[in-house]
Amino acid sequence: MGELAEPFAMTQPAISKHLKVLERAGLISRDRNAQRRPSRLEVKPLLEARDWLESYRRFWESSFVLLDSLLDEMKTAKKKKKRRSDEVSR
């Protein structure tokens, strides 16, 4: 933990607090038995979080491409309608 604290302008108890939060969140694991209690970064949940957001993003992306086409269609329909009413009023 001393090594982890080194690059930060933080007290060791503060670092310890942060590590506990990360451990509870499952983002790091620590060896309870070893004297030095080395921390290991748990990559899987981080990758999962990125994947969830990515798949959510794709849902919206696909939908918005459909919406672009629909809006184009609405604009064309509006122009046609306007043209028709212009012709009628003429």
Add this chain to the structure above:
Amino acid sequence: MKYPDSFQVTASAECEIRIERDFNAPRQMVFEAFTKPELVRRWLLGPEGWSMPVCEIDLRVGGTYRYLWRKAGAPDMGMGGEFREVVVRERLVATERFDEAWYAGEALDTTLFGEEGGVTKVRLTVLYGSREARDMALRSGMERGMWRRGTTGWKIY
């Protein structure tokens, strides 16, 4: 002309997801596309293969909405909620809850519509009750294949 470059999805604050996108159309038109059932069911579909056999929107404070998505070989997905604020062409606030409660409680959706020189900026914020609820919603959606592109399926919000 399309505006995919403006598209952004962020999980910024603890329990939020924010979706932003510009559309090359006046605000009135974009607002209609977001609130008229016959228009919503034509685009709020995700990837290919899904349809929206149920799309009901009672656009007034206290009014409800109901969406159901269907795809061959996949279980139906339903969700709905109630409008809390309706400011035509500007702002919508509504609750959202999926039929299968993946997360505790409801989320609150705020949709803002702003127009600049004929381009409409839409910002949708989904606010969950907690960070855990947000992460669970995202994870469950993906595990069910709802948000995956391809053969399995998807979902929304």
